[in-house]
Amino acid sequence: MRMEETKTRFSQRHPLLFGVMMIILAVALISGVMAFFRSMGWTPGSFSMSGDKIGVVHVEGMILDSTDVVSWIHSLEKDDSIKGVLLRVNSPGGAIAPSQEIYQAVTELNAAKPVVASYGSVAASGGYYASVPSRLIFANPGSITASIGVMAEFVTVTEAMEKLGIKPEVLTTGKYKAAGTPMRELSYEQREQMQGLMMDLHEQFVDDVAAARTMDRARVAAVADGRAVSGRQALALGLIDQLGSMSQAVDRLKELCEIDGEAVVVEGPIEDVPLIQEILGAIHFDISSSLPQGWTFSYK
Template sequence: MKRHPVIWGIALLLFLLLMFFSLIHGLTFIAGKRSAFTSTNKIGIVDVEGIIKDSTEVVENLQEFGKDDSVKGVILRINSPGGGVAASQEIYDAVMELRKRKRVLASMSSVAASGGYLVACAGEKIVANPGTLTGSISAVMYFTNTEELLSKVGVKASVIKSGKYKDIGSPIREMTEDEKSLLQGLVDDIYRQFLDVVIRHRAISSNTIKNIADGRIFTGRQAQQLGLVDYLGDKQYAIKMLAKLVGIQGDPVVVYPRKRYESMLDYFFQQTGSTLSSVLSREQNLSFGIHYLMDSYRMRMSVLPDMTH
């Protein structure tokens, strides 16, 4: 029987892929098991990465470390411009709950602004790099008006509604002053909730914080001078500080939340799905609602090392 080269090539590729993921899965399993026996004096790292759209994974990771007696303290590593109000508040609440059992420090990476800063406030102390972008203590809602565009292409829209404000924020018409006032009240209340958190955790008066809590961003060094940040340093600095606070002698064992997979096939599909999801969601807009989000991220502004953009 003649062997078809294409079929054999596909079979060989599938075999190599299977061997590769088997190796990765095995190493992950071994590393995970080994960490359980290395030390009872561990420092856990929980990452808050990217725009905060959902709190589930971060909250579960915090809860996992809260139940692990070998983890003596947790570093909340933040690299986020903020995001959804509710998701940011849920992470904040989970950190405050964890602090009843463990010591928690916040460590800022490249950016920890708006909702990212709100989350950082839950830490016992906040450590930032001198060049970290932080602050942006504010709340914002976004709306788009396409009425003129639709008119130019000859498209007309009609709305039938049951209440005066049912289509508030509609993209097909200009917002009324009454509607703007109503939405402004929502944003102002969300903003006051943010201020309450900052005032509660930082030694800053309400009058002082209002003068700087207008959406502006700061470097880590500026934030320290204003009392928004406690120390300047990188992640390793925060780890060593926490190790000292919890009484760990020498270099601590640093651990991350473990992902558990029921089978090799489950691991393969989860990894593939995660990659595809990451690619497909890059250009997605935020969901409707009020956000604790640094506005420059919304406008896709980036800050380079030479501070040009």
Template sequence: MFKKISDALKWIGSHFLGLLFILIVLMVIMPNNDGAIDNSNLQEIELKGPIISSDEILKEIEEAKNNKRIKGILFSINSPGGAVAPSIDISYAIRDLSQIKPVLAYGGDVMASGGYYSAIYASKIMANPGSIVGSIGVIMEGANIDPLLKKVGIETQIVKQGTYKEVGTMSREWTPQERKELETLTKDTYDLFVKDVTMARKLNIANIKNYADAHVYSASRAKNVGLIDLIGTKQQAKKEIEKMANVKEAKWKEKDKFDIFFDKLSSETASKISSYIFGLKAVL
């Protein structure tokens, strides 16, 4: 394992200068579209991967909201979720955007947990037939490394003020009081999640066990319980938002060429590192 990690780091190091040079050259020679006439009337905003920060996508949403030429938004999601606060930030920003112009949320491979939370206030939600949808739940976990510390002869020393200041510690097993404190926190977050889903999707709270409770659904089952409105491909999603926006001739806003290149480079680098460290990967 350590040899594979070392090989991955060596690969990054040996290619770093070359990649940096390519990026600099592209930034210099790539044409700047700022002076070109932008007559786009539709825009795609993408949410990809684990949700760690919301800064960049919130900026995109705000720009789309203020761009009077843009008549509709395709909000493409391929995310298993992530941090609570950024997921809520994105969800509420989409809510504000959908009050001004139509937003179609589209679930690709995965639209689950925080990824689904981000989508709930869109004007409509569509998912790919093979998409995984739902997982309306909250989880908090931590390791107990006390046996390992004892084995290697390490003892921790702690000075604290406040009964629950050590909640979530890894150096020992949690006390019943600490566990209860964390359970209360996760329940509060879960209740907020369920409340927003119920309100946004106009669902019956009495049927909460059907659509929440961390169930993971196929697209067809998600539609049956009311989590999504439509099932279709990405191309069908584009046609749907064209219709929702009442656009006769669709002109999609082009993503910056440098951003496209950087996204592709980041994806390929991550894939390369993953293959070095983890070896073969199963795909479907």
């Protein structure tokens, strides 16, 4: 009885604080339940006990890490209730290896069940690379895509340091080890070696696009100069299959899966948002770092 009176007095004396505490408790409980559902492989839209299902994989923003996307693709591949998958891409590109990992996962998924890609505003460079193994690729006429190429960027501060009277010393065990350090300009040998590395990565990009699209390699190489093209231009070049919206891509996917009527849609990957962010509605910023020595290779 005394405890109830104490609680009542506390809520009456501090109504704002008491309300905030109740909100935090409610969000914590909901987050816990959602985390349990996710661990069991349940997602919004997957609670229907009947009806055919299609999966949706979202590839959005800069591709800097493929872990979540690849994991979601593998879960859809293993789920026999998922008849086909829509790959929704809205990415300007990103790092090379993660793009290749998604490419491989999409290749394996498409061998198991139909995969149709749908391009939003942009699916360029690494975004195109990652999605090109899809069975069919849809793009809007104004979608920006292709941009097949590799870029390396770094800065040097040697002149600025000289003006400040600073003379850096860089010790290495080989003449190529410090290539790209901001403390020293590239030597001729370093520039040649880096250019060779970039060309090898570029050739991998061209090879994979040609293999996935079953196109003559020379035809792909002819447009693999870093140019970005519209969806309409990409169709003429053979880089996509059809012009159309996301809903049209879904309709075509359902045809490939022989689904009549409505289908249950299971979307992912689900981003894990920190609890405090859910409570406060804060904006989440991703800060990416470049490779050591100040340079990075990327498809963009």
